Amino acid sequence: MWEKLGLDLDAHDALLEMLGQLYGQTFMSQRNRPKGMEYFDFVMSEVHGLRIKEIVDAKEEGRKVFGSFCVFVPEEIVLAVDGILVGLCAGAEFALDEAENLLPRNTCSLIKGAFGFTLSNVCPYIKAADMVIGENTCDGKKKSYEIFRDLVSDLYVMDMPQMKNEVDRDFLRHEYRRFAARVEELSGRKIEVDALRKAIGTVNAKRGAMHRLAGLRAADPAPISGLDALLANQVYFYDDPVRFTESSNQLCNEIEERIGKGEGVFDKGAPRILISGCPMAVPNWKLPTIIEGANAVIVGEESCVGERGTRHLTDDTGETVEQLIDNIVDRYFKIDCAVFTPNTVRLEHIVEMAKSYKADGVIHYGLQFCAPYQIEAGPVEKALEADNIPTLRIDTDYSMEDVEQIRTRVEAFIERLKG
Amino acid sequence: MEGDRTVSSHITDTTFAPLTVCSELMRDLPGARIVATGYGRHLFARHWKCEVVTEIKAVAMGARALLPSCRTIIDVGGQDTKAITITAEGKLHKFAMNDKCAAGTGRFLEVMADALSFSREEFARKALSAVRAEKLSSMCTVFAESEVISLVARGSARQEIALGIHQAISSRILSLVKGVQIEDDILFAGGGALNACLRHLIEAGLDRKLHLPDQPQIAAALGCALHGDLH
Ligand code: SF4
Ligand code: SF4
Numbered sequence: 001m002w003e004k005l006g007l008d009l010d011a012h013d014a015l016l017e018m019l020g021q022l023y024g025q026t027f028m029s030q031r032n033r034p035k036g037m038e039y040f041d042f043v044m045s046e047v048h049g050l051r052i053k054e055i056v057d058a059k060e061e062g063r064k065v066f067g068s069f070c071v072f073v074p075e076e077i078v079l080a081v082d083g084i085l086v087g088l089c090a091g092a093e094f095a096l097d098e099a100e101n102l103l104p105r106n107t108c109s110l111i112k113g114a115f116g117f118t119l120s121n122v123c124p125y126i127k128a129a130d131m132v133i134g135e136n137t138c139d140g141k142k143k144s145y146e147i148f149r150d151l152v153s154d155l156y157v158m159d160m161p162q163m164k165n166e167v168d169r170d171f172l173r174h175e176y177r178r179f180a181a182r183v184e185e186l187s188g189r190k191i192e193v194d195a196l197r198k199a200i201g202t203v204n205a206k207r208g209a210m211h212r213l214a215g216l217r218a219a220d221p222a223p224i225s226g227l228d229a230l231l232a233n234q235v236y237f238y239d240d241p242v243r244f245t246e247s248s249n250q251l252c253n254e255i256e257e258r259i260g261k262g263e264g265v266f267d268k269g270a271p272r273i274l275i276s277g278c279p280m281a282v283p284n285w286k287l288p289t290i291i292e293g294a295n296a297v298i299v300g301e302e303s304c305v306g307e308r309g310t311r312h313l314t315d316d317t318g319e320t321v322e323q324l325i326d327n328i329v330d331r332y333f334k335i336d337c338a339v340f341t342p343n344t345v346r347l348e349h350i351v352e353m354a355k356s357y358k359a360d361g362v363i364h365y366g367l368q369f370c371a372p373y374q375i376e377a378g379p380v381e382k383a384l385e386a387d388n389i390p391t392l393r394i395d396t397d398y399s400m401e402d403v404e405q406i407r408t409r410v411e412a413f414i415e416r417l418k419g
Numbered sequence: 420m421e422g423d424r425t426v427s428s429h430i431t432d433t434t435f436a437p438l439t440v441c442s443e444l445m446r447d448l449p450g451a452r453i454v455a456t457g458y459g460r461h462l463f464a465r466h467w468k469c470e471v472v473t474e475i476k477a478v479a480m481g482a483r484a485l486l487p488s489c490r491t492i493i494d495v496g497g498q499d500t501k502a503i504t505i506t507a508e509g510k511l512h513k514f515a516m517n518d519k520c521a522a523g524t525g526r527f528l529e530v531m532a533d534a535l536s537f538s539r540e541e542f543a544r545k546a547l548s549a550v551r552a553e554k555l556s557s558m559c560t561v562f563a564e565s566e567v568i569s570l571v572a573r574g575s576a577r578q579e580i581a582l583g584i585h586q587a588i589s590s591r592i593l594s595l596v597k598g599v600q601i602e603d604d605i606l607f608a609g610g611g612a613l614n615a616c617l618r619h620l621i622e623a624g625l626d627r628k629l630h631l632p633d634q635p636q637i638a639a640a641l642g643c644a645l646h647g648d649l650h
Contacts, residue, residue, distance in 0.1 A: 385513075404458055405499070409516060412475035416511045 001056060005128060008121040015094065015122045016048055019283055026285045030225055030292075032265050034258065036251030037228050043235050047282070051238065052124045058084060059128065064187045067129035069114060070137055071309040071335060072160065074328050077180050079199035079241070081187040086125045087237025088114060088132070091281030093398040095120035102147050108370045109398040110281065111140050118151045125238065126152060131186055133179075136160045137339040138372050156182055164333065164340060173329045180325060196324045200316040206241045209248035210310040216255045217299045218357050221264025222272070223255045226298020227288050233305050234282045266297040271417045274354050276302035276380070277365035278373050279309075287365055287394060287410075290403065294411045299357040302350050303365075308336060311349075338372035346376070347383055354389050360417045361390035363410070368397045390416060420644045423484065428637050433459060438466060454643035458498065472646055474639050479503050479511045481642030482606045485632040490602040493621065493629065494638070495592060495611025497525045502596040515598045517591070525611045527560050531584045534567045535577050539614075546581035546616040553583040558591060582616070589620035596625065606630045608638035 002009060023044060027033075043051065055065055064083045066073075069090070078085040090113035099115035117123040126132065134145035134157040149155045159175050161168035184190055213232060216223060232248060258264070273296050275288070280303060288298055302308055314331040318324045336346035354362055362384055366374040377393050384391040392413040396402055420426060434440055437459050445451075445467065453469035456477040464471050474496070482492045483505065492503040503514040517524060532542040553575045557563045563584070570580050605627060611617055612635035622629050632638060 405516065408458070408473050408475065408499075409514075412473040412511070412514060415473060415476040419510055 001053065002124070005052075005056070005124050006121060007124060007127060011095075011120050012048070012122045012124075018092075019048075020045075022283055022285070026289055027227060027231065030227065030265065032263075033228060034224055034251060034254050036247070036254045037224075037231075039247040039251070040228070040231050040235050043239055044231070044282075047238070048124060052128065054240070055084060055086070055125075055128050059130075064130045064183075065128050066183075067125055067132045068135075069110075069133075069141065070135045071304045072135050072137065072332055072337075073133050073158065074176060074179070074332060075203050075241075076196065076199040076314065076328055077176065077183055077191065077325075079202055080191045080196040081183055081189040082195075083183065083187055086129070087281070088117075088123065088125055088129075089234070089237070089281040089283075090114035090117055091234075091284035091398070094122065103144060106369045107144065108140055108278075108367045110278070110367060110370075111144050113281075113398060115144070115148065115151070118148070130154065131156050131182075133158060137337065138370070140369070140371075154186075160339070162340060169329060169333050172333055173326065176325055176329055176332075180321075191321055193319070193321055193324065196321055197316050197318075200314045200324065200328070202241050202245075204313045204316070206236065206245045206248075207310045207313055209245045209252065210236065210307075212252045213248060213255070214300060214307055214310075214357075216252060216259065219259045219264070220272070220358065221262070221268040222266045222270065222297040222299060223258040223264050224251075225265050225292055226273070226275070226301075227285060227292055229298070230280060230285070230288055230301060230305070233301065233310070234280075236310070237281075237305070266292075266295065271296040271361070271414050272299045272357070272359045273297065274300045274302060274350070274357060274359035274362045275306075275365055276350050276353075276362055277377070278367045278370055279304040279306075280365070281305060284398065286398070286400070286403070287363070287396070287406065290407050290410050291363065294407070294414055296410075296414045296417075299359050300353050302346075302353055304335075304337070307353060308346075308349070311335075338376045343376065347380055350380065350384065351387060351389065354384075359389075361392065361413060363413070364391060364393045366393065366395045368395055423645070425641065425644070428634070428640065430636060437462065441467070452647045454647040456639055456643050470647065472643060474499075475501060475503055475514050475516075476511055477639040477642035477646065478608055479505050479642065480645050481638035481640070482608060482632075483509045484641055484645055485638060486604060486606050486630050488604045489606045489630070491596075491599070491605040492638075493592065493596055493605060493607050493612075494609040495525055495607075495614075495617065496609040497529075500524050500592055500595060500609075500611070502592075502599045502601070504599050504602065513599045515595050517595060525609065527563070527588055528584070528611065528614065528617075530560055530564055531567060531581075534564050535571070535581060537577070537581065542581055543585070543614040543616040545578040546585045547619065549576070549578040549582040551579055551582075552586050553579040555580075555583045555587040558587055563587070585614075585616045585620055589617055589624060592617075592621060593624040596621075601625065601627070603627060604630055606632060606638070608632065608635045610636045612636075 066078050066085045067088045075085045090110055095116040098119040099112040118126050131154045132152045136142040136159050145157050161171045312331050312334050315327040364377045366377050381391045381393055455463040455469045455471050456474045460471045478494050482489045494501045500517045504512045506512050553570055557566050607629040
């Protein structure tokens with residue numbers, strides 16, 4: 001199967017070994033994990049196994065596979081033609097030198113990661129995708145898709161508004177309709193009202209499960225570690241949506257029981273941290289590992305791999321495909337990504353999250369060379385501090401050389417929170 | 420320490436075998452209560468029973484003991500430069516640290532002093548005596564070193580290069596310090612505080628006075644000792 005997908009087997013083995021080791025160190029050493037996490041451990045261990053097999057089998061039955069790099073790509077539309085949407089992760093440094101042959105060094109790690117994984121032929125998801133969807137969000141992605149086009153079989157680029165005015169909503173609607181037409185064309189299937197409504201329901205249920213998980217993390221002692229919750233948010237992007245929803249809800253049931261018994265994974269009263277900023281794709285667990293290693297617990301992620309991505313539900317009422325697509329546009333238009341200007345809604349959401357999950361402080365995570373989030377970090381930090389929410393800014397990348405410096409900062413921040 | 424009196428202090432290099440150095444130090448202090456800080460804090464804590472605090476918290480506590488009115492600390496150490504603010508009640512508040520490279524740290528000064536074949540004391544003294552400075556365009560330790568060498572080769576006066584180096588590093592420190600809201604009184608800690616030229620340039624850049632404690636290099640150690648006393 002791997003050869004058929006065109007993977008570089010040696011490099012792929014090297015990646016799997018690296019991933020397996022890192023996973024073991026990061027996750028399996030945590031104490032008192034919910035039993036429901038076993039499902040996510042299993043999915044992770046089969047991320048380059050059963051899940052890919054499932055996808056390859058689905059392709060053989062004629063279903064189409066779409067790969068995306070951004071939560072602006074509407075999963076509902078893909079599901080409506082019985083397609084499969086996978087988030088392409090790019091959360092690690094891989095084949096950095098090859099990526100830097102094509103990109104300037106001052107490109108963010110996410111983009112370099114995506115190039116590295118693609119160039120070295122180690123990502124079965126990129127290989128399995130019938131179409132990779134790019135979006136003109138930040139300049140880094142927008143321009144690098146011009147180069148990326150030659151590396152994948154079929155790259156489709158979705159244009160994006162930059163502001164949140166009515167013309168921008170119209171623009172997004174136009175782009176979603178164009179996307180829907182393209183998805184219909186590739187799959188050879190027409191989007192029907194019932195199928196689209198059902199797809200909305202499927203994705204709503206998946207998001208609903210994540211909302212439920214998020215809400216439960218308000219408990220003290222924390223019933224689940226931030227690392228495990230992040231993992232669930234990461235698996236969200238490539239698991240089968242219905243099965244994922246079931247497993248997440250089961251996890252939530254167990255967590256509810258734990259809360260009832262006052263059980264937790266950290267001591268009651270442990271410092272509580274909200275993470276905010278750039279997305280953390282698999283296997284980017286660097287900062288959360290440092291934070292929780294210092295005995296503080298992460299109670300939420302204001303991130304696209306987290307609540308910014310899963311936050312709103314889509315209205316499923318409507319008689320026509322157009323009406324349902326309008327509802328989808330309305331839902332996605334609310335995403336408060338830093339590529340938009342102005343983007344004050346995001347700040348409000350951070351404050352709201354900090355309050356509802358009872359965070360003692362916020363750690364803003366910026367990827368180096370990510371202009372949107374790094375620039376926004378300054379005003380965000382100022383506003384939060386003015387609101388008496390202690391804030392620490394961490395700018396970093398995927399390399400491990402600054403781990404000790406970050407550890408010092410994070411631990412000092414926790415000392416500050418303890419007073 | 421006994422109460423708030425320092426009974427003895429000792430400074431030594433960690434070298435490449437930090438645990439051996441620690442064993443030797445510990446031999447003279449059987450049964451002492453220990454608080455570890457610095458980059459090796461967790462390594463140390465794996466071998467000795469002790470508490471661990473970051474150097475940021477440690478220096479903040481030490482600074483308060485040295486200067487009770489202190490609200491801001493500038494700490495130029497070997498590996499890191501930090502700007503730290505503390506609340507009126509003496510609690511740790513905001514802090515900023517240099518990026519991962521060594522520019523703007525004590526290490527940078529040491530490398531540059533060596534490149535000019537100055538001793539540490541001479542380096543600051545000569546820089547202070549220069550009337551003009553040779554501008555340095557690079558702040559990367561590696562590039563700056565070769566820049567210094569080529570300036571020497573071009574016949575530039577050593578003290579003028581020395582002043583240029585001090586200006587470059589102090590502008591780095593100043594931009595870091597301005598990132599936190601500085602309030603008086605300001606304490607200058609860390610080995611870098613012993614450098615008179617650096618002190619002078621930072622005071623001029625901030626247009627504020629820096630307080631220099633007796634042994635600025637052990638402010639963090641003092642903070643640790645006090646922390647151990649409290650807990
Ligand atoms: S941060 Fe912005 S560009 Fe990145 S995934 Fe989220 S919405 Fe898309
Ligand atoms: S992290 Fe920032 S720079 Fe990188 S792709 Fe996302 S928005 Fe663009």
